[in-house]
Amino acid sequence: MRINVKRQFNYTERIKIPKKLVKLRVWHVDGAPPRIVVDDFGLNQISVPHEAEEWLGANVVLEANRHTTSSFQRVEVGLVSDIAGRSGAQYSGTLEQFDSDENIAFTIKVVSARYGRLLAEAKNIRSGDDGAEKHELLKVQEHDLGQEPWRLTWEDGFGPIIQVNKRLSDRDNFLTRDAFMQGAALPTALRMVLLRLLMDPVERETSWGSEWLRFAATFAAGEAPEGDEDGRVDWIDAERWVNEVLTGFCDRFSYTDRINDAVAAPLED
């Protein structure tokens, strides 16, 4: 006998978190797994029928899933009581199981510590939904640069672009598979972008500028240093913060280890 239970019955009073309350951003730079920042899980804006003790002691879980590539990542973010009180981003991390930010669906769950019961859930939040912003931080374009392998340039309204010399025979793999070029180009490009932003208060106020600074801050202990009344940031402070970002960024993507692995690989043949 087959038993069919209608899913709309809700005897356990689980709450649907409206997608529009969830504010998350996904960042992707070629050659590295995407980053995610959840500014708001939306938990402070919903009324809950559950006991306060159970709600505040419940775990917040973030799941990322891409059906077509069988990619999945689950993160236990923390307790509701901890997350609700966080200032700034409520979570930031790397989606290491994904190769790009394309077609990732996110689920947010609030799970009772008692027997794994679901207290609240937001399903199928996608990059590009109202509740999720998707950004391409760094464009890569082919360009004839003579003997210059690559160049960082700027596009009004978008921000930085890496131009890869179209004369390079392996230009398709320039930033995605070549460990040497990733290690040489990406940290340098990040440093150039951040120093330019910290020195230029106008660009810092643009949407691309503020997005880059938020992205960079996920690798540092704190936000970017604030400028004086004219918006100028002290050079020493700027350099110190950028170095901190670069340390976190390079640690995260293990550029030196990857270069060493690439050097060692042919020797093992």
Added chain:
Amino acid sequence: MKIRRLNSSGLVKFAEYLSNKTQENAPPLTLLNDPAYSEDAQIDGDLEQQFFDSKFDLGIAVCSAVGTKNVPKLLRDDAVWPWLSLFFSESTMPKKDGVWFLGDKSRHILGANKAAWKEYDHHHRHLVRGAVQAVFQFNDRARVLLGKPDQHTKIEEQLLSRKVGTSFAYSEPLIEVVHRLYWDGPKARVRKGAKGTGAGSVVRLVGLLRQIDVTYDLPSLSADQLYQLLPAPEFRSIPETL
């Protein structure tokens, strides 16, 4: 041999070979080493070309060769898997009566053409990738999911196609329960009736999991807790101490 990946020319050549479900010509093994068609995947580990009796053994061999640390990198590289399918073609493309059986393209190559259902990129249906992902995630318990190296089993499809909740295909407690329910240890095979549609079958289990998924976060449950949520006596007819 070092793991390689097919380049765009190699993928075109291999896709041409896969255009029919059977082939009278042998698999194009020359693509494996020809720099015009393949390149070093830059993944540590040496593979030995061999025949496997089971998809589980195939998954174990690849995971052991590259090491657990490198499996996520392998899983992210779509061009490695066609090469691996070809490398292990003796297992993934069996020869019967002078003809090589290939089946759907998705068993050997990861397509991106979402408009064509046959080429829809169901990565879990790739024979080698499915084996590696299952072993990587579930270790020994992956045995219950996997059949012969050229097969995509009903249990594998039911559970790993994510027909039920996004986290089901990745839930270790679930696979532990599935292993407990359906794996016959002494006989080293899946129990009779598991692949059917009747009481206690995997199809019936998936139907129940859909209901449980509404109320519980499956990965938060232990295998014992999940097992206790399954209805008795339907899922109690087997010893609990298997």
